[in-house]
Amino acid sequence: MTAKSRGRFRTLPLHVVLIVVGAVMAAPLLYAVLSGFKSTDQLSDNPVGLPGPWEVSNYTGILGSGSFWRLVGNSTLIAVATTVLVVAVSALAAFSFARFAFRGREALFTLFTMGLMFPFAVAALPLFLLLRSMGLLDNPLGVILPQAAFGLPMTIIILRGFFREIPGELEEAATLDGCGPFGFFWRVLLPMARPALGTVSVLAVVTSWNNFFLPLLVFTDSTWWTIPIGVQQFQGQYSADTARVFAYLVLAMVPALAFYSVAERQLVGGLTAGATKG
């Protein structure tokens, strides 16, 4: 209908808008990366430009210290354990919600979905008291178990939706072949649900990785600190050495951003599915 060149002209202002917004979005991240390559003196003389010379000592110093890797290890362990637990337990529950008709099902499901409406902060204080009385402070389980518990509603809702779409004929066929409910769940449903399991796992990993409030409450000494806590502590400790804090921030961002670039599809798919199905 219209000439191609006219279409291209029309989109020019749109590109300008996007470039400006993109620059504002990227600037803080780029600034942090570049600042990490400066010495703190250099940073205060030349805050905006490229580093000259490029100092790598901030980055190498942090990467060479065991404490940073310890945080990475702690965050990884806690994220993996949380994810395994929440996905396993939710898959069982979602299977029951999706494939069984039983008395009390809707009430139970409503109970879980109510969990979506309540911010974690509401339960933080009594949860802390509970964990203290269970002796779970300064114990990774003190973070893993509550994270899994608060992850249940979203995970169950997403998985239930997926399990429902698997045709009933498959279940009948499996039953005829002598599969019990658990056999069907384990040998048929779970292998088929791999994409959905991937989605909820990615969500759980990211949520756990970024959690700040709960580790802040539970870990009073540094043994089990995770990355977000480590970042806050590092800034408190080296606040005068700005360039080094920037380097630390950048290194702390790398795992999350790398994970995001690998698992973008699952993450976005999970978040949008969770939001529209909740």
Added chain:
Amino acid sequence: MTSTFLPDRRTGPGTAPPPPPAGAARARTRRRVTHWLTAVGFQLPALVLFLVLVVLPILFALYAAFFRWGGFGMPSDYVGTENFTRLFDDPVFLGDLWRCLLLVVLSLALQLPFALAMAVLLNQRMRGRAVYRMLFFAPYVLSEAITGVLFGMIFAPGDGLADRVLGGVGLDGLGGEWFADPSMVMATLFLVMTWKYFGFHMMLYLAGLQSIPRELTEAALIDGAGPWQRFRNVTLPLLAPTLRISVFLSVIGAIQLFDLVWVVTQGGPDHHSETMAVTMFQFGFKRYQVGYASAISVVMFGISLVFALAYQRFVLRRDLQGATTTMRGDGK
């Protein structure tokens, strides 16, 4: 007639064995019970985890809110509703409520429309679309703690990036103390929140936009509707369910805001950026007024509950009747 069944009844295991039809019914009942136990058995691990670590703490907060209690032993000094009356006399807490409302209004008036505009832009076929999408969403995957520390340094008064850039282009007047200035701290916080969260809402909208059948906008085009009319009368109504969810998540987010504030300002300067969760944390974990802090938890719980129920009743309900989304399944 009856006598022939009597011996049978007496020798039956446990209770009397019923006549054949009743026996079938019993077998059916037993099967139903087994079925129920199996179904609930699958629920059990999730249920235990959820009841112990989510429901129980919330219920306990409801209880502890009626006591003066330092957090050790069991609460025993019952004070009735004193914690609540004190709460609603506390200028800091009233300020928390006001700031929560402020963030909600700012988000609805600025952040979400901005996210929508970006989603509409990026829903078009154009070069670099995937890169922009990825870049705009990236801050969402960063920890609030990292974001907070980063922007604390960017908005450092005088020598942070923000002031340097504004100074460099001759706009010194726009710079300032940012997080350290009571009158600027909420605006700065909102700026950071927009940087961090708008990409998430944009992604929701993009998913919603992609589920709108192209035929509908094309039909409107053929009918002679301009771009704005197409957006206003076709796209927007069909996007409404997504918008409602996004508003809901935004409000819940404002109610529970903690990490970002705690890392950057701890609620300061002089409580000017304090949120309900921060106040709760201060009293519960720093001053050991656990009963009072529990009352704050309860109010947060109440606000979330009332908001969620009202929203579900008056706003989300329409979606269940709508044909464009599959909301909470078909219920029953």
